[in-house]
Structure formats: C-alpha cells, structure tokens
Amino acid sequence: MNRGKTFIISGPSGVGKGSVLRVLLEKRKHIYVSVSATTRPQRPGEEDGVHYHFLDVETFRQRIARDEFLEYAEYVGNFYGTPKEFVDTAMEAGRDVILEIDVQGALQVAAKRPEAILIFIAPPSWEELERRLTLRGTDSPEKIQKRLLRAKVECQTADAYHYFVINDTLENAAAELDAIMTAEHCKSRERMEIINGN
Amino acid sequence: MNRGKTFIISGPSGVGKGSVLRVLLEKRKHIYVSVSATTRPQRPGEEDGVHYHFLDVETFRQRIARDEFLEYAEYVGNFYGTPKEFVDTAMEAGRDVILEIDVQGALQVAAKRPEAILIFIAPPSWEELERRLTLRGTDSPEKIQKRLLRAKVECQTADAYHYFVINDTLENAAAELDAIMTAEHCKSRERMEIINGN
Numbered sequence: 001m002n003r004g005k006t007f008i009i010s011g012p013s014g015v016g017k018g019s020v021l022r023v024l025l026e027k028r029k030h031i032y033v034s035v036s037a038t039t040r041p042q043r044p045g046e047e048d049g050v051h052y053h054f055l056d057v058e059t060f061r062q063r064i065a066r067d068e069f070l071e072y073a074e075y076v077g078n079f080y081g082t083p084k085e086f087v088d089t090a091m092e093a094g095r096d097v098i099l100e101i102d103v104q105g106a107l108q109v110a111a112k113r114p115e116a117i118l119i120f121i122a123p124p125s126w127e128e129l130e131r132r133l134t135l136r137g138t139d140s141p142e143k144i145q146k147r148l149l150r151a152k153v154e155c156q157t158a159d160a161y162h163y164f165v166i167n168d169t170l171e172n173a174a175a176e177l178d179a180i181m182t183a184e185h186c187k188s189r190e191r192m193e194i195i196n197g198n
Numbered sequence: 199m200n201r202g203k204t205f206i207i208s209g210p211s212g213v214g215k216g217s218v219l220r221v222l223l224e225k226r227k228h229i230y231v232s233v234s235a236t237t238r239p240q241r242p243g244e245e246d247g248v249h250y251h252f253l254d255v256e257t258f259r260q261r262i263a264r265d266e267f268l269e270y271a272e273y274v275g276n277f278y279g280t281p282k283e284f285v286d287t288a289m290e291a292g293r294d295v296i297l298e299i300d301v302q303g304a305l306q307v308a309a310k311r312p313e314a315i316l317i318f319i320a321p322p323s324w325e326e327l328e329r330r331l332t333l334r335g336t337d338s339p340e341k342i343q344k345r346l347l348r349a350k351v352e353c354q355t356a357d358a359y360h361y362f363v364i365n366d367t368l369e370n371a372a373a374e375l376d377a378i379m380t381a382e383h384c385k386s387r388e389r390m391e392i393i394n395g396n
Contacts, residue, residue, distance in 0.1 A: 183381035
C-alpha cells in the first residue's frame with residue numbers, strides 16, 4: 001500500500017475553507033482531517049478528540065519538548081498545535097491527511113516535512129471576502145476591516161504555497177482540491193518503481 | 199486571458215495513448231493537439247494539416263535551420279518534427295496544448311520549454327502491454343518482443359517526467375490526465391497576481 005500524503009490548506013478567515021473541505025470529504029471519504037491539540041478550555045458541545053484534543057499546559061509543554069508537534073503556536077495565552085502522531089498513523093495506513101492551519105503553521109510544517117503540499121484558498125476578490133465576512137454576521141465592521149487587512153497580508157506571504165485555489169463556488173474549489181490530490185499521487189516515484197519492478 | 203500550457207504525453211507503443219486522449223478530449227474540447235510535420239510521403243486517406251503537415255525535405259531542413267521546431271528526429275530516412283508556430287498560437291489564445299511525442303522528443307522540448315509538463319503513460323504491467331500489442335494484431339511475435347524491450351527501456355529513461363499515469367482503464371487514465379491539467383493551472387503564479395492585484 002502507498003503512504004498517504006499531507007496537504008496543508010490555508011486561507012483567510014471567511015474564505016470558506018470549512019465548507020470547501022466538507023464538499024471535498026463527500027468525494028474522498030478516506031481523508032483524515034487533522035484535529036488540533038489545544039490548552040484552551042473545552043466549551044459546551046465540544047468533544048475531546050473531535051473538535052480538539054484538550055491538553056493541560058504542562059502536558060502541552062512536555063510534548064513541545066519531545067518534538068511531538070508538526071507545528072504549534074500561542075494565541076492569547078493558549079497553545080494550539082498539530083500532533084504528529086495521528087498524522088503519521090493515518091499516512092502509514094495509506095490515508096491522505098489534511099491540515100487546516102494558518103500560513104505561519106504551514107511554514108513550520110513545510111520545514112519539517114518538505115514533501116507536504118501547500119494549498120492556499122483565496123477569495124475571488126476582496127469585495128467578495130468582505131461580503132462573506134459581513135454575511136456571517138459574527139464580527140463588527142471594525143473587526144471585519146482588521147480581518148481583511150490580515151487576509152491581504154496573508155495572501156502576500158503565501159509565496160511558499162504550491163497551489164492557489166480560488167473559492168468562487170464551493171463546487172469549483174472542491175473540484176480543484178480533488179484534482180490537486182489526484183495529480184499529486186500521479187507524481188509519485190513509487191509509480192515508476194511499480195512499473196519498472198514488473 | 200491566461201496563456202495555455204504545454205503538456206507532453208509519452209508512453210510505449212500499444213499503451214493506449216490515442217484512446218486515452220480521445221476520452222480526455224471529450225471533457226476538454228478546447229485542447230489543441232499538436233500535428234507533427236513530416237517528410238514521409240502522404241498516404242491515401244491522410245489529410246495535410248490533419249494527420250501531418252507534409253513537407254518536402256528541403257523545406258523541412260530550412261525550418262530546422264530557422265529553429266522552427268520544438269523537437270525533431272529522423273526515422274528510417276524521414277524527418278518528423280513539432281512545429282513551434284501552431285503550439286505558440288494556440289497557447290497565446292489560452293488553449294492548452296498536447297504533444298504526443300516520444301521520450302527523446304520530450305527531452306528536446308523540455309530543454310527549450312522548461313515550463314512544459316511531462317506526463318508518461320505506462321501500462322499496468324508488462325504482461326498487459328504484451329496482451330494489448332498481441333490483440334492489436336498488427337505485429338509479428340518478434341516485433342512485439344522488440345516493442346516490449348523498447349518499452350522497458352523507455353520507462354527506465356522517464357526520470358525527467360513530472361507525472362506517471364497508469365492506463366489500467368481508459369476512464370481512470372483520462373481522469374488522471376484531466377486532474378493533472380486542472381492542478382497545473384492551480385499552480386499558476388498568475389493566480390496570486392490576480393488575488394494580490396484585487
């Protein structure tokens with residue numbers, strides 16, 4: 001069996017990463033979507049191991065020390081990170097893995113795993129991103145302007161990404177992600193080894 | 199409008215390149231499949247500009263001297279080559295171009311056009327390739343053994359290829375080609391320029 005591959009999905013807040021992934025997962029049920037570890041308190045309705053792996057700060061720090069995260073960061077006093085273990089287990093079982101993480105995290109993973117494939121999901125335009133953030137109704141106008149600015153900076157620092165998918169419609173964006181995953185498997189040297197080994 | 203891209207398709211005789219391309223062209227009608235130039239005599243039923251561009255030796259040599267071929271070769275006394283002109287016109291019109299050429303030709307094109315994407319179509323096994331060549335009924339058993347040997351050598355020299363598509367079924371192979379073309383368009387730096395230019 002061939003090893004799975006790691007695909008990193010990033011993109012600005014409000015671009016629709018979660019919705020695109022849901023459409024993709026209907027086509028590719030075998031994908032493992034990585035669940036982050038965090039030290040932030042569990043909220044009502046959140047399940048340990050499903051929404052996050054909830055860890056206390058001490059445990060999280062020990063795991064950092066043992067290099068057990070593919071990437072981690074601290075936001076407003078809480079740690080967030082991608083545990084290596086589940087990613088590696090899934091890949092060894094032949095499953096492709098998706099990490100939905102930000103640009104900083106993606107660059108950390110790329111340094112440790114240069115074979116990871118980096119995909120940036122971008123809005124069709126800044127006007128459309130503003131419209132989507134407004135429709136979501138969760139942020140004040142000031143917060144939306146901050147998110148837009150952050151999104152523009154993120155897009156400009158996405159040079160390291162291998163692919164750019166524009167989320168004009170969920171179906172188009174999911175079809176492009178699906179095509180990228182298929183194409184990446186066609187790159188595999190393993191294929192030539194199979195052929196030449198026959 | 200974005201420029202088209204050049205995709206080079208190679209693979210051993212009998213692997214089914216032509217059939218895979220026909221299935222692909224049903225999905226992607228906008229593709230330009232390059233027509234080779236040749237100095238070999240036109241055969242009954244062959245149309246100039248459709249099956250080949252038929253040229254006399256003098257004209258072919260002049261075009262070589264003017265660097266008007268992306269690649270060319272001489273087989274059993276006749277020249278064969280890929281005219282640059284039609285490829286460039288199609289790409290400028292935003293059409294993707296497919297060149298169905300052998301490994302030697304592909305390496306010539308790659309040297310001139312490093313952005314060209316090289317795809318190798320391989321049989322699922324050597325036994326299956328032998329079966330397909332036998333079913334075709336056009337070659338003697340000795341000729342089939344020669345083709346098989348040539349195919350194995352070709353596969354071993356396909357290191358420069360970016361992608362390997364295994365033609366187990368026409369539908370699978372065409373779907374993989376289709377995915378590769380979609381994915382390659384997602385790589386485009388032009389996309390980031392569109393986004394950052396918004």
